[in-house]
Amino acid sequence: PNQGSFIVDELTDLVEEAVLKEFEAISSRGGVLGAMETGYQRGKIQEESLYYEHKKHDGSYPIIGVNTFLNPKGEAQQEIELARSTEDEKQGQLTRLADFHTRNAGESAQWLGRLQQAVIDNGNVFAVLVDAVRHCSLGQITTALYDVGGQYRRSM
Structure with missing residues (x-):
């Protein structure tokens, strides 16, 4: 003892x-x-x-400053109004994305391949990613990473 x-x-x-x-x-x-x-x-x-x-x-699990012993002079959390894009803004963004794809069509496949290879080789993915974002959209990068690593699905 x-x-x-x-x-x-x-x-x-x-x-x-x-x-x-x-x-x-x-x-x-x-x-x-x-x-x-x-x-x-x-x-x-x-x-x-x-x-x-x-x-x-x-409240059955007290956390100081979160759900117990709150600052009496503190402000209540403000409701933040959700910002919505207009149809013109959406179309403008889609046009810019299409232009980006067109401008980088020659190099995007190469960078996506490098990114996938870095994942497969357990290499420095971030270093490749920093360069890849100059030539590939978020959607292209996400798809490339899903292709080699799979997609997380929360099981309930």
Whole structure:
């Protein structure tokens, strides 16, 4: 024991019990790889995240400055009005995008290939990305990255 400290021993036992229970749950799913294939770890993280978000919002999980001990002189969070584009603004942006694609048609495929290769080689993706954005649109880059890395889908 920790010099007779009952509470420290009790807390240590509780943590150990919870850890062993989690190890058993992972082991019963075929180990770490088996649990990953079924999305076990991701699901547990999402459950815990949702649990603490609910507790934070209903006030049962106090966070100083967020939901308890708020500044009495502080201002309430302001509603920000959503800005909407006019049809002319939308069409103007689509025209600029089409012009960008036309101007960079010769180089965009090359840069998208370099970006994909950097991902495959586990290289410095950011360095390639900094150059690729000069020749490729966000949509092109996103599609290229989805093609090599897949797309995250939140499982519920």
